[in-house]
Amino acid sequence: MTNKKISLPRGTYDLFNEDMQLRKDVVSTLMDLAETFGFYEIQTPVFESTDLFVRAVGEQTDVISKEIYTFEDKKGRSLSLRPEITAPVVRSFIENKMHINPMTKLSYYGPSFRYERPQAGRFRQFNQFGIECFAPRNPFIDVEIISLAMSIFKVFDIEEHVELKINSLGNQESRNAYIAKVKKYFAPHKEQLCEDCQKRIDSNPLRILDCKIDNEKSLFNDAPKLYDALDSSSKKYFDQVLLELNKLNVKYKIEDKLVRGLDYYNDTIFEIVFHDKKAQNAILGGGRYDSLVEGLGGEATNAFGFALGIERFINLLVDKVVDKEDYKITTDIYIMPLCESALSKSFEFGLALRQEGLKCSVPYEIKTIKNYFKNAERLNAVIAIIIGDEEMVSGKAKLKNLITGEQSEVQFEDVIVEILKGSNHE
Numbered sequence: 001m002t003n004k005k006i007s008l009p010r011g012t013y014d015l016f017n018e019d020m021q022l023r024k025d026v027v028s029t030l031m032d033l034a035e036t037f038g039f040y041e042i043q044t045p046v047f048e049s050t051d052l053f054v055r056a057v058g059e060q061t062d063v064i065s066k067e068i069y070t071f072e073d074k075k076g077r078s079l080s081l082r083p084e085i086t087a088p089v090v091r092s093f094i095e096n097k098m099h100i101n102p103m104t105k106l107s108y109y110g111p112s113f114r115y116e117r118p119q120a121g122r123f124r125q126f127n128q129f130g131i132e133c134f135a136p137r138n139p140f141i142d143v144e145i146i147s148l149a150m151s152i153f154k155v156f157d158i159e160e161h162v163e164l165k166i167n168s169l170g171n172q173e174s175r176n177a178y179i180a181k182v183k184k185y186f187a188p189h190k191e192q193l194c195e196d197c198q199k200r201i202d203s204n205p206l207r208i209l210d211c212k213i214d215n216e217k218s219l220f221n222d223a224p225k226l227y228d229a230l231d232s233s234s235k236k237y238f239d240q241v242l243l244e245l246n247k248l249n250v251k252y253k254i255e256d257k258l259v260r261g262l263d264y265y266n267d268t269i270f271e272i273v274f275h276d277k278k279a280q281n282a283i284l285g286g287g288r289y290d291s292l293v294e295g296l297g298g299e300a301t302n303a304f305g306f307a308l309g310i311e312r313f314i315n316l317l318v319d320k321v322v323d324k325e326d327y328k329i330t331t332d333i334y335i336m337p338l339c340e341s342a343l344s345k346s347f348e349f350g351l352a353l354r355q356e357g358l359k360c361s362v363p364y365e366i367k368t369i370k371n372y373f374k375n376a377e378r379l380n381a382v383i384a385i386i387i388g389d390e391e392m393v394s395g396k397a398k399l400k401n402l403i404t405g406e407q408s409e410v411q412f413e414d415v416i417v418e419i420l421k422g423s424n425h426e
């Protein structure tokens with residue numbers, strides 16, 4: 001056996017200390033916010049049948065053709081780590097016959113996996129918070145969910161740093177008509193496109209529109225506009241969504257090159273981005289997907305949802321509004337036994353304090369006082385209880401307030417009451 005160190009896989013990270021505390025706080029705020037809109041949490045497995053993603057997301061998308069982590073289990077079944085969570089939620093919606101309810105509103109948080117080139121804000125294992133709403137097609141759903149997405153940024157006070165981009169793919173016929181137009185437009189200029197887009201002309205022409213490499217080329221200025229390809233009912237639907245957003249005073253920008261990277265969308269699609277060209281700037285994305293439930297074998301059910309990339313969102317929070325110092329791990333009491341005979345007294349205090357709901361650290365073996373203070377500082381402890389030989393004889397512990405430096409001697413039987421008095425004052 002070799003004793004060479006093993007590092008974590010590329011594109012992944014460990015989460016601990018203040019980063020972990022901040023994550024927990026952010027996720028619980030997001031879940032609570034979703035509940036105020038009537039969305040309740042669902043958890044699905046991190047791996048599913050590969051077919052689910054191929055059929056839902058689309059074989060020609062980057063996510064499926066390049067990024068999905070696929071493996072065979074011991075029985076030779078093809079499974080994949082989920083690259084996104086909409087398809088698993090739809091699978092669960094169908095399997096659990098949720099269509100019998102007039103409306104199903106689900107929220108989720110958890111890891112997704114994509115084999116992408118890691119860079120700032122782009123990971124191979126990342127986390128999404130998202131919501132999915134299964135209910136009959138209605139522009140008010142699109143509007144309410146987009147306003148829920150925007151209220152995330154409001155609640156965290158970073159609304160001014162992001163922008164809502166919106167577009168419509170129209171219904172299936174409009175989308176097909178548009179794809180034909182895009183193909184016709186780009187075919188004579190094939191050699192001007194990047195290597196990927198040359199292939200996309202046949203496999204996935206829509207994606208040419210939002211290619212990060214080609215996008216800036218002048219050829220794109222005259223590319224057909226999605227809105228012009230929408231039929232009258234698709235236009236009417238989109239116009240109503242925009243009208244209601246205006247009424248709610250939700251600011252947006254119509255982005256006619258926005259097409260989204262997953263195949264299941266129709267009509268309204270949207271993204272929330274921040275204005276930092278260097279990093280990955282899409283923080284949240286979603287839209288309407290009216291054919292996916294039926295396409296995966298369920299009863300025809302319309303749906304709308306979005307997912308937020310937690311890492312990108314927290315990066316933005318830390319950059320603009322959050323001080324990580326506020327999320328340092330803390331403990332209320334650090335007990336410092338200085339001799340073997342003080343150990344069991346320390347455990348006794350520890351148990352009693354925890355029963356009162358206080359966070360309390362008790363060492364398992366005797367260390368020097370210097371060592372204890374260092375550790376208490378690392379844990380941001382507020383009060384130290386010091387018990388050495390002298391204290392064991394006198395039956396009095398030393399209580400030290402680690403913030404003010406104040407110190408007092410307290411009879412063993414009064415220690416808990418004394419600490420509780422102090423913690424009530426704070």
Ligand code: HAM
Pocket residue numbers: 083084085086087114116121122123124126127128130131132261262282283284285286287304305306307308309310311312
């Ligand atoms: P998506 O746009 O592929 O949509 O991903 C949503 C968000 O996940 C992105 O805006 C981004 O913040 C984050 N994200 C994606 N890839 C990475 C990565 N490699 N590293 C870090 N963050 C990443 C979906 O996944 C759809 N399922 C959204 C949806 C829900 N549509 C309808 N319902």
